């Protein structure tokens with residue numbers, strides 16, 4: 001619903017983008033009594049959140065990196081927040097989010113160095129990791145040879161579609177679609193204008209704009225920035241993208257959630273998550289396969305995925321499976337080296353009104369990003385005027401990648 005009634009004349013904060021960052025921020029601000037309006041260009045979570053692997057990381061992938069402590073600490077704190085929300089104890093009520101798996105595994109291939117690597121990684125992680133033997137291992141390891149090491153990690157995997165749906169339901173403020181070329185701008189200080197989905201110019205009085213649009217943040221920063229001629233440069237300075245080429249395999253015999261570890265690398269060779277698909281499973285494959293596969297075309301990437309599955313899980317028969325790929329960019333706040341940030345990034349942008357650009361860096365860190373937004377809004381002296389009570393969310397989650405109509409399985 002994008003009719004006149006959904007756009008209030010005055011609202012404390014306008015949020016652009018309804019992925020995990022925008023939705024968690026909306027909940028956080030409403031809890032403090034702020035009125036919000038969420039403007040979304042497409043469907044909720046389109047882009048990264050719906051396409052994510054849904055792992056609430058506890059720092060595993062950083063086990064060999066130099067910033068183990070800081071990254072792991074942020075992720076561990078975030079785990080507690082997620083846990084309370086998923087149990088309905090505090091935070092947005094996420095009790096109806098489907099937990100695809102209560103844990104993940106870290107596994108190694110048969111050779112000695114790989115086993116050693118797995119043991120070191122498990123040692124670095126210390127708590128929340130235990131070695132699995134025999135029948136305690138997931139079904140995917142039933143046929144694995146003796147030398148394969150499997151450790152269980154205490155990190156949940158959530159279904160991104162129900163997560164987006166429940167986050168959207170957890171707050172009450174209005175939502176509306178805007179046009180693809182919405183040209184949002186600060187018309188004057190305190191008045192934000194944009195083009196709505198029906199092509200009409202709209203405006204609202206607001207104290208702040210919070211940009212949670214993932215890859216869309218760059219153009220929003222350019223359009224809302226007060227730096228006029230230099231606005232593109234401002235946008236380049238704050239945002240970066242890291243492309244991925246994910247692979248989907250339909251027809252897996254069992255589900256699997258975990259990381260296949262390479263020799264002393266802080267990136268897993270393969271990260272597998274799964275979704276039920278009639279009488280079998282879809283495996284969603286990321287990790288180094290997706291990062292290194294950016295320069296490969298679809299067919300070469302599928303060949304690389306087959307090789308990775310053969311090397312990481314040689315005992316699993318995937319004859320008869322069908323394959324497809326998905327290109328998707330991770331959007332992040334810019335780091336001086338262009339590398340992956342370890343924490344959420346929330347950047348104030350010089351503009352005609354308070355404007356914050358937000359990148360959670362990870363799904364798991366969305367609560368931390370929302371907390372930083374709240375702190376900055378409060379510190380800026382913006383006072384809550386009371387939540388606007390709209391009806392049920394008027395926008396729906398985007399489809400999961402393997403349920404998209406246009407996927408070419410081969």
Ligand SMILES: Cc1cc2nc3c(=O)[nH]c(=O)nc-3n(C[C@H](O)[C@H](O)[C@H](O)COP(=O)(O)OP(=O)(O)OC[C@H]3O[C@@H](n4cnc5c(N)ncnc54)[C@H](O)[C@@H]3O)c2cc1C
Nearest residue numbers: 017019020021041045047048049052053055214216363364
């Ligand atoms: C393949 C993949 C796998 C991942 N796996 C994991 C994982 O397992 N665990 C983990 O912790 N993290 C993971 N991540 C990272 C995580 O998904 C992201 O950090 C997180 O989802 C980003 O959320 P977001 O809300 O900032 O952006 P997005 O989810 O991209 O949401 C942006 C929203 O803004 C909307 N939008 C875009 N442009 C505009 C505009 N101009 N105006 C208004 N709205 C706009 C979009 O339609 C969308 O709804 C993964 C990322 C990818 C790409």
